[in-house]
Amino acid sequence: MKHFIWIALLTMSLTSFAQTKVGTVNNEYILSKMPEIKDVEEKLKVYSAKLDSTIQVKYEAYQVVVEEYNQKEQEGMNDVMKKIKQKEIIDLEEDLKNLQQNSSKMLQIQQDEYLRPLYTKIGRALEAIVKEEGYTQIFDENNSIIYIDPKFDLTLKVLERLGIEVQENAEVVPEEKPGN
Structure with a gap:
């Protein structure tokens, strides 16, 4: 009987892995x-x-103003002019x-x-391989999922269980309950 249970468990495991x-x-x-x-690099x-x-x-313009300030300060600049130049420097x-x-x-935006x-091109090639070879999930090098076969995505089922109605290509809308 024990062997039968182990064979059944093994068969169920292999079946779920096959999916x-x-x-x-x-x-x-x-x-x-x-x-x-x-x-791109160029x-x-x-x-x-x-x-x-x-x-x-901008830095060179800044340097000119600082040098100008230092020269005029040595020549004896009045307090009003000092404050104006200091504000300009700041x-x-x-x-x-x-x-x-x-x-x-x-630079990051431009990159x-x-x-x-290029990422779009990679994505199209990956999508073709996924469809040809029957992959259900693809992870990137950081272990972030980048593709999942929709039949294994539980998002809609969870939303349904939470009572949240979803219309295709629409935002998630909480279902109105009577009396609200």
Whole structure:
């Protein structure tokens, strides 16, 4: 009898494993091997140099104002002029700081824009393989799921159990209960 139970459990386990086919993909490695990446890297270098040039121009303008302030202070600047120049220097420092912070964000946005078509290309190839070979789930190199066969996705069932009605291509809407 024990053998029968073990065989039944083994058969059920194998059956449930047969229903799913899991794979992994390293998008970053694929991206690094794509010939288009060299063009993206070159575009990013040019864009980065342009941002650096803008920062350098602002920095040079800042340096001129600071040198001017130091020269006039030695010559005997009145208190009103000192405060005006100090405010100008502080404003330029703040502008420079903001420009440096924004340039990092702008570079990231530009990189995302350049890489988006490559990731789309990878995604299409992956989707074709998933359909051809019957994968149900694909994880990326960080163990984040990037594809799941809809028949194994329990999202709609959970929403239904919670009493939340979902219409296709619509936002999740809580079901109205009588008396509310």
